Amino acid sequence: MSEPTDARPTLEAVAARAGVSRATVSRVVNGSTGVRKSLAERVRRAVDELGYVPNQAARSLVTRRHDATAVVVAEPETRIFTDPFFGLQLRGISKELAAHDSQLVLLLTEGPDDYARVGRYLAGGHVDGALAFSLHLDDALPGIIRAAGLPAVFGGRPYWSDGGGGIPYVDCDNHGGARDAVRHLVSLGRTRIAHITGPLDQTSAVDRLDGYREVLGDPDPRLTQECDFTQAGGERAMRALLERCPDLDGVFAANDLSAAGALRVLRERGLRVPEDVAVVGFDNMLHVAEHTDPPLTTVRQNIEGMGRMMVRLLLRGQGRGPDTGNPDEMPGEDDGRVVTQTTLVRRASA
Amino acid sequence: MSEPTDARPTLEAVAARAGVSRATVSRVVNGSTGVRKSLAERVRRAVDELGYVPNQAARSLVTRRHDATAVVVAEPETRIFTDPFFGLQLRGISKELAAHDSQLVLLLTEGPDDYARVGRYLAGGHVDGALAFSLHLDDALPGIIRAAGLPAVFGGRPYWSDGGGGIPYVDCDNHGGARDAVRHLVSLGRTRIAHITGPLDQTSAVDRLDGYREVLGDPDPRLTQECDFTQAGGERAMRALLERCPDLDGVFAANDLSAAGALRVLRERGLRVPEDVAVVGFDNMLHVAEHTDPPLTTVRQNIEGMGRMMVRLLLRGQGRGPDTGNPDEMPGEDDGRVVTQTTLVRRASA
């Protein structure tokens, strides 16, 4: 409690107090071996007494490390905090970063204007790497990140990754999950199965649509309605579908939020779920799927786990592999692309 | 596209290319006046050609500025991304920071373990100031922030602020809003009005409870049920209240989420809203209040605006007042404490 007025103590001050050189203090602070025990102890005490905390700017200047990782969200902020998906993924990321002592720096963008600022930040040497989510077609972000010269990992397969240059990403098996969902509806004897899609400028939505089509062969196009992953959108889509195809008896919605919207409209119209119309969602967002009426059958993906994997992939790219002696590979991995499994979770809606 | 392999160009390189000194380049880059136009132009061209971006670590080392602001959220991450309240506030913060070219650095904490890391980060000289939310009684965060020697602003009145040392904060008029809500129920002729509270270790919840009590004088204590601001909690609370007081005819819930839970239980029990039981919430979370059945009468607060004010207050504390020539004061302000107005929004539930 006897800190000098305001100025933070420097290495110099600690060194003076401990009666050693700056170099020695630095060694102790950075956990280097090869310092006599007694000295190390003296230094540590001085550090405590002075309340010394290393100045990161000075440290980064020489080490070129920042112990911080940027997470760039190229999504209107409203959606980030409205769709629990982001929260869960971010949570996984946050935990894994914490475990590696890297600070999470969340960069919110709400439009191209913000990209310049983000670009400056990324290129300005604040972070060791970047994670980015839910990119849309033609998104400028990958270019910006590349220009910043940072290692990066994407959440969700980017559009160009097939052609493009080996950008690592983590995604779930959207195609397979959708297939399972639709097959389940088929196994229930449904024959007029509609699909409420996500925004088709994202690969996750496209892949789910593909899975739907694969099972059904060449479904009536009027049974497919594009939507935007929101509940309100799901309501609109369901209304449109019922208008066009009053005889439908099954719905596969591309995420739980839009499925919840669909359920709502179905009930509003007096249609029973699952008797009249069976509904399956995607994501297994617990707060949604368990509380809809009836509870939602859906496809689970390990969202938090995907977040963690993004971090591991990124750190590996920085040469900071897992601390454990594990083999340097993760399940579902293929050359920097990690695709995780999905499983169908049966509840009452189908 | 002709960047040297990997190493980022430095001021030195730009200076060499432009045939001037580092100082001059620095002046141009930092928008200083007093550089001959022709030279400035040469420098700018060199900057572009080399793709130069200033190294922030080096800059911070001397300026002691970081152009970044930490937002510390001392709340289980799940709630941040589940309760739209945070999202909105963060959005206001994000926009206002962007307008002042300060980067938002979001620090998530999920327990005391994380506090040490956050403390190190804050004290490590990464940010110019800190914003913190929804502190609970005896939270260690304020101490940590103070120890880091950073200017800070809190969202929501902290517990100790009355006694404590002039910590600026932004809050809405919880007491007045609650009063209006309950008065409205009274004006509807309700006589057995229950209250579902928030977590009583937060001042917002306490103030709303006080407002409720003020209007009702000395209400039957069995009509008050403590809750946690979640929908599931609201359901539980409503069940408990109905158990104890089947004759209740009005409910004031401390936030919209718990009101939504209450509505759900009411409907489940076959009670009509508002005929049998009138319900009022708090927050005016549009995604909730407009979509409940029936739509929720509630108390609006300008959440996004509060976020913005937190930033303004903080920047002012850093001597970076508003760029405009406005008088340096904001509405509802009293010595660093800003309390914003609330208004009742009538919908169908009461």
Place this chain on the structure above:
DNA sequence: GTGAAAGCGCTAACAG
């Protein structure tokens, strides 16, 4: 093992 010295890339006096 420990200390002395040389920068990391930038800004901010201070001269000119």
Place this chain on the structure above:
DNA sequence: CTGTTAGCGCTTTCAC
């Protein structure tokens, strides 16, 4: 107006 100079606080060879 522009260049020279001196550090910001830290890590890191390199001698001792």
